[in-house]
Amino acid sequence: MRIFKQPNFQFMKYKIFAFILSGIVITAGIVNMTKGKGLTGGIDFTGGTLIQIRFKDPYPITELRETLRVIEPKIQEVEEGEREYLIRAMSPKGETEQDQEAHEIMGKRIVDILTAEEDRIAIENGLADLSNIDTDELTSILQTSFPESTQDIAKSIIELRESKELKGIIESYDQLPVAGIDQEVTDFLKEKTFLGSLAVKRRESVGPQVGDELKRRATQATVWALIGMLFYIGLRFKFAYGIAAVLTLTHDVLFTLSIFSFTNREVNLPVVAAILTIVGYSLNDTIVIFDRVRDNIKRMRNQEFEEILDQSINQTLSRTAITSGTTFLVVFSLFLLGGEVINDFAFTVIIGVIIGTYSSIYQSCPHLFFWNKIFKPKKGMGK
Amino acid sequence: MKKDLRWKSILVLAIIILAVYLSYPPSEKIHLGLDLEGGMHLVLEVITEDALSIETGLEILRLEEQLKKKKLEYATVSKDGISQFSIQEINLDQENAIKDLLDEFFKDWDYSITGNTVSVSLKPGAANYLKDLSVRQAKETIQNRVDELGLAEPTIQRQGTGNRIIVELPGVENPDRIKNIIKTTALLEWRLVLGGPAPDTETLLQDLGGEVPSDAEIKRGDLERTQGGYYLVSKVAPVTGKDLINARRSTNEWNNPAVLFTLNAEAGRRFYQFTSDNLNKPLSIILDGKIQEVANINDRISDRGIISGTFSIEEADDLALILRAGPLPASVRYLEERSIGPSLGKDSIRKGLAANILAIILIMIFMIFYYKLSGFNAVAALALNILILMGILSYLGENAVLTLPGIAGIILTIGMAVDANVLVFERIREELASGKSTRSAISAGFSRAFKTILDANVTTIIAAIFLFQFGTGPIRGFAVTLIIGITASMFTAIFVSRLIFDLTQSRKKKREKLSI
Numbered sequence: 017m018r019i020f021k022q023p024n025f026q027f028m029k030y031k032i033f034a035f036i037l038s039g040i041v042i043t044a045g046i047v048n049m050t051k052g053k054g055l056t057g058g059i060d061f062t063g064g065t066l067i068q069i070r071f072k073d074p075y076p077i078t079e080l081r082e083t084l085r086v087i088e089p090k091i092q093e094v095e096e097g098e099r100e101y102l103i104r105a106m107s108p109k110g111e112t113e114q115d116q117e118a119h120e121i122m123g124k125r126i127v128d129i130l131t132a133e134e135d136r137i138a139i140e141n142g143l144a145d146l147s148n149i150d151t152d153e154l155t156s157i158l159q160t161s162f163p164e165s166t167q168d169i170a171k172s173i174i175e176l177r178e179s180k181e182l183k184g185i186i187e188s189y190d191q192l193p194v195a196g197i198d199q200e201v202t203d204f205l206k207e208k209t210f211l212g213s214l215a216v217k218r219r220e221s222v223g224p225q226v227g228d229e230l231k232r233r234a235t236q237a238t239v240w241a242l243i244g245m246l247f248y249i250g251l252r253f254k255f256a257y258g259i260a261a262v263l264t265l266t267h268d269v270l271f272t273l274s275i276f277s278f279t280n281r282e283v284n285l286p287v288v289a290a291i292l293t294i295v296g297y298s299l300n301d302t303i304v305i306f307d308r309v310r311d312n313i314k315r316m317r318n319q320e321f322e323e324i325l326d327q328s329i330n331q332t333l334s335r336t337a338i339t340s341g342t343t344f345l346v347v348f349s350l351f352l353l354g355g356e357v358i359n360d361f362a363f364t365v366i367i368g369v370i371i372g373t374y375s376s377i378y379q380s381c382p383h384l385f386f387w388n389k390i391f392k393p394k395k396g397m398g399k
Numbered sequence: 400m401k402k403d404l405r406w407k408s409i410l411v412l413a414i415i416i417l418a419v420y421l422s423y424p425p426s427e428k429i430h431l432g433l434d435l436e437g438g439m440h441l442v443l444e445v446i447t448e449d450a451l452s453i454e455t456g457l458e459i460l461r462l463e464e465q466l467k468k469k470k471l472e473y474a475t476v477s478k479d480g481i482s483q484f485s486i487q488e489i490n491l492d493q494e495n496a497i498k499d500l501l502d503e504f505f506k507d508w509d510y511s512i513t514g515n516t517v518s519v520s521l522k523p524g525a526a527n528y529l530k531d532l533s534v535r536q537a538k539e540t541i542q543n544r545v546d547e548l549g550l551a552e553p554t555i556q557r558q559g560t561g562n563r564i565i566v567e568l569p570g571v572e573n574p575d576r577i578k579n580i581i582k583t584t585a586l587l588e589w590r591l592v593l594g595g596p597a598p599d600t601e602t603l604l605q606d607l608g609g610e611v612p613s614d615a616e617i618k619r620g621d622l623e624r625t626q627g628g629y630y631l632v633s634k635v636a637p638v639t640g641k642d643l644i645n646a647r648r649s650t651n652e653w654n655n656p657a658v659l660f661t662l663n664a665e666a667g668r669r670f671y672q673f674t675s676d677n678l679n680k681p682l683s684i685i686l687d688g689k690i691q692e693v694a695n696i697n698d699r700i701s702d703r704g705i706i707s708g709t710f711s712i713e714e715a716d717d718l719a720l721i722l723r724a725g726p727l728p729a730s731v732r733y734l735e736e737r738s739i740g741p742s743l744g745k746d747s748i749r750k751g752l753a754a755n756i757l758a759i760i761l762i763m764i765f766m767i768f769y770y771k772l773s774g775f776n777a778v779a780a781l782a783l784n785i786l787i788l789m790g791i792l793s794y795l796g797e798n799a800v801l802t803l804p805g806i807a808g809i810i811l812t813i814g815m816a817v818d819a820n821v822l823v824f825e826r827i828r829e830e831l832a833s834g835k836s837t838r839s840a841i842s843a844g845f846s847r848a849f850k851t852i853l854d855a856n857v858t859t860i861i862a863a864i865f866l867f868q869f870g871t872g873p874i875r876g877f878a879v880t881l882i883i884g885i886t887a888s889m890f891t892a893i894f895v896s897r898l899i900f901d902l903t904q905s906r907k908k909k910r911e912k913l914s915i
Contacts, residue, residue, distance in 0.1 A: 217743045289877050
């Protein structure tokens with residue numbers, strides 16, 4: 017089976033269109049980034065707090081927004097059913113002593129605001145919150161009345177709470193006997209504990225100092241990776257190929273960031289990793305084609321350079337299609353099933369695979385062509 | 400079978416066995432990152448200036464003692480900064496005696512005399528030493544506290560030589576509690592109460608003409624433990640938390656949770672003397688500058704005592720734990736926190752696995768559909784690739800933890816590993832199309848694709864190495880799986896896949912067509 021039988025597309029004929037297309041997207045992106053909405057930095061870079069909360073009872077998102085209005089957070093529903101949310105809040109940027117810890121205080125504040133009044137009263141009455149209690153504490157509560165295998169009972173209750181079914185919060189005491197906890201224990205817990213209205217499943221908070229540092233390190237990683245790859249191509253190919261490759265990679269990064277600037281997604285650490293992955297992937301594609309060009313220049317001495325480029329792209333077209341296809345398939349599975357934590361990453365790589373495939377044909381080769389036209393009009397690329 | 404094919408087969412078999420041996424069972428052998436296992440990652444900063452400030456305070460007390468002992472005249476010694484103080488209005492006739500005193504007993508300090516004031520400041524070298532010491536001590540104290548908690552596999556590291564300490568605690572269920580335990584400075588002091596309680600400072604000082612006596616200071620009751628009134632307490636603490644040798648949860652006379660402490664012998668003697676001298680006077684217990692409890696000294700106390708206050712069972716447990724582990728030399732603050740609950744970690748593992756399995760199935764179907772029998776070749780190479788990746792991950796253990804981005808890295812590796820096979824297969828097809836025999840087409844296909852595969856993979860590895868170098872936490876996990884996976888893919892796609900071709904071809908008749 018074959019995707020292309022003897023392909024002979026004249027790719028280079030449309031190079032100007034490609035430049036125009038990329039030019040429009042990137043210009044629009046840059047305008048948007050500098051003058052418009054711009055890129056949204058995640059808490060990794062700006063500093064701030066991210067909290068994933070699961071509620072015992074459904075809590076409509078509009079109501080949640082209203083309750084947290086003073087903090088101006090970004091709220092995202094994690095799962096259908098109005099029970100679980102990701103809440104992000106930026107902390108004030110500043111140099112004062114308090115600002116250094118604002119990210120941490122913010123996290124506490126969000127939980128405080130959302131904690132129901134009943135919970136507070138229950139705590140004042142000396143009850144423990146079964147939704148947020150840890151094994152140690154539960155053990156010490158059970159100790160007096162169930163001195164035998166206390167720790168095992170406590171462990172199985174916590175395990176039940178953290179199971180796939182309950183997802184971190186116990187909704188009613190009836191769930192305990194169903195899962196095999198003794199009725200006696202359940203009745204005892206009804207007296208000594210209460211079921212809190214919410215459970216914090218994830219909390220990330222980043223101070224401004226660390227945010228700046230992460231930003232610096234991410235930039236360093238990107239710049240050094242580009243330099244490293246340039247150096248390697250320079251070693252294996254000719255200078256012109258290196259320039260064409262770097263222009264292509266810069267195009268890929270700008271193109272991806274442009275698309276990003278028009279979405280509501282945040283640029284966080286995983287996204288930076290994704291962009292670097294794209295750079296590696298796109299370069300991979302470019303090298304496969306350049307490799308052919310290098311071969312073909314030796315074999316097709318009398319052909320026009322444009323013809324050689326077209327030939328090389330056509331010869332590697334099956335491979336390009338298959339590899340892009342398979343990579344797309346795997347990243348798409350990640351996008352579908354990987355969960356919300358990895359979703360931004362998967363999204364970025366999906367865009368990147370498309371852009372990388374396009375750019376290795378329609379950016380790297382035209383760059384090589386124009387370089388050849390400007391600097392070596394007579395001799396051709398072979399020498 | 401040719402001889403070299405036999406050796407190659409044995410090598411591949413050995414690698415398979417080794418990889419299985421290293422990684423089985425994966426749930427025990429592969430170290431999971433905090434994002435998958437659940438747990439807490441903390442970056443905290445030791446405020447080293449605090450330690451300097453405390454040291455300066457102690458040195459001032461020591462100096463005053465020496466000055467009095469040597470009968471040298473001065474008005475006051477005042478603290479001018481974190482590590483600076485000055486002796487005011489000295490008797491210029493005694494200038495040399497003061498110089499001698501400073502030279503002999505305060506070697507870590509620089510001083511200069513202008514008029515009748517001696518300005519003293521800590522030498523930069525000594526300051527750096529103290530800062531470094533405070534970070535090391537803080538690390539040790541935190542280590543002690545975490546050890547007391549009995550958590551599995553905690554890691555507490557200092558970040559380079561700076562002020563930062565990284566604490567990683569897998570399986571933590573209640574991050575807030577742990578954070579409180581780590582952050583409490585836990586400077587415990589017993590001091591005599593000279594006045595109070597009063598609702599505000601003015602009332603407190605009414606009888607004293609509005610001035611705080613030089614040997615006393617004002618402290619407030621902890622709002623959570625007392626009524627929150629203001630007290631006048633002595634500056635000197637006869638006993639502090641440093642003198643404790645043990646502390647545990649107990650109950651007071653009303654059967655409420657309390658903390659029972661034991662002092663070391665020397666402090667016990669001191670405390671006995673002190674309580675004998677001050678019988679029936681009120682004594683305060685101060686933790687981190689806040690009064691926890693005020694009680695009358697009814698008896699002489701030697702080496703055992705009780706801290707009451709209104710504690711819950713857990714609070715009493717935690718305070719006892721903190722006291723056993725000792726005080727922090729300086730306060731700390733949190734720069735970064737990442738806590739993942741156990742249910743979320745399990746969820747991520749499930750989702751990551753699901754995505755992985757779907758990706759593998761899709762690729763297998765595609766490769767077999769598109770390249771027929773040769774597609775099995777690629778599938779075998781891919782399976783071995785994942786196996787080797789698991790083996791190396793297990794072998795590296797704690798140096799290469801599997802994180803959620805790491806799982807993404809594995810998935811990406813699968814996508815890219817196929818590329819090496821595709822490059823080879825497409826070349827073989829081209830060679831077959833140009834009329835070569837099956838065997839020479841295979842041979843030419845592999846050797847011509849090799850250069851391309853190498854170049855393409857090395858560039859990706861370069862990007863991954865820089866990610867590893869500059870990345871943090873989860874990102875490093877991504878880089879690790881990508882580097883290992885791509886390296887393994889070069890071996891499987893070039894060496895193993897070739898071997899399978901050669902093995903199958905060696906059994907076939909010469910003219911048979913290749914299924915590709």
